[in-house]
Amino acid sequence: MIRASPRFFTVRTVQASLRSYATAHTSKSEVDLPRQILERGLQLLPEHGWDLAPATRSLGLSDQAASIFPNGKFDLLQFYLQKQTAKLASVQLKSSTPDGCVRELVHARLLANAELGPYLGEAVSMLMSPKYLPYSLEQLHNLVDEIWFLAGDKGHDATWYTRRGSLAMIYAASESFMTRDNSPNFKHTLSFCDRQLNAWSRFEAAEESVSEWFKFNAIAAFNVAKSLTR
Template identity: 25%
Template sequence: MDDKDVKDRLLDAALMHVPFDGWSPAAFDAAATDSGVDPALARAICPRGAVDLALAYHQRGDDEMIRRIHTEDLSAMRFRDRVAAAVRFRIEAADDKEVVRRGSALFALPHNAADGARAIWGTADKIWTALGDRSDDVNWYTKRTILSGVYSSTVLYWLGDESDGHQATWEFLDRRIDGVMQFEKVKARLRDNRAFNTVFAGPLALIGKIRAPMRPTDDLPGRWPGPQ
């Protein structure tokens, strides 16, 4: 049994306790007991305990989203609808609101905030990549930043949504996506505006040097290539 199998066993066992105990040391210890995983091995696989399991739960949701993007026929959809569908797939991958709510509380803590932001950024990156994004400049960052905001705000709306079939959430998502599309139209108009390009020639030249990550092993989400 490899590390992933052990972590999956711990996660499956923890999900029974998280709605009551949160992503806490108590839930982690109970998961180790229920799964039959030796506590020392559990700590070796998950050094940060329940935080690592919460991140594994998020990754599991991302994996299910990717599976649906690749298996469902989205070819007839407008691109903005494909993005909305991907966000919906990701939210529907969570089968227990309370588990997600507890995760939101965990990653709202200052010492876990970076992990939470990284997980949301990762979800946005997976969506754009799965949908065929080919941007390699500053747009690589703006697309993921904006979609991270759309995804996180929609999740928060969904947590409080009691409408039939979460219809109110999907309408909220559509409005957010429409807002993004309007923003992209404004960006396109500015790119074609001669006066704007003249006034901001310096900053635009600097922005034009920004490139998307070139290697999966990069420690940071991007790079500054310097003079070329």
């Protein structure tokens, strides 16, 4: 079924990306192998981080088997990002308003990063690297598009883009903030995120220039990113 608002990401996209890894194989076992390695990599992530070699060894394969993934660690990271975006559809929303649902979904996605432990910082660093930036921006767009869709966003005007651009900046800044947050249950990160969301709501309600809000939030995001290099 075709949805009314433009969308660039579906669960089928995740499935297609997984199949693309196996286009050169013919047998069922070979076709399933890339996914098996990636799934095993996520299982071992708390212990071994983004390295795929432990996953291949645990499956009885040599370390060279990881070479089927041209981007190595980043391929595992992108698999993680796709799965987390797809999982948002199962979040039980309590709010009755789109803005409230957006807040719940963003919180849920941020808190899912808790399972990464000390490897969250490395993930954010990879996402911010020039080599992977185009894909990182694509994944960020996919995430915020899914969040707005699940929140019931039905708007089809020009603000469709500004809403997604604004939320993308808020999420990126919040995730960067999270890498330095040691508070229980990432309380400080969620508070930081809420301040950004509230600021956006105030600008939107006051019909302020979108460019002014972008400037405001870009400065906040820059300051958070800068703190990560200290």
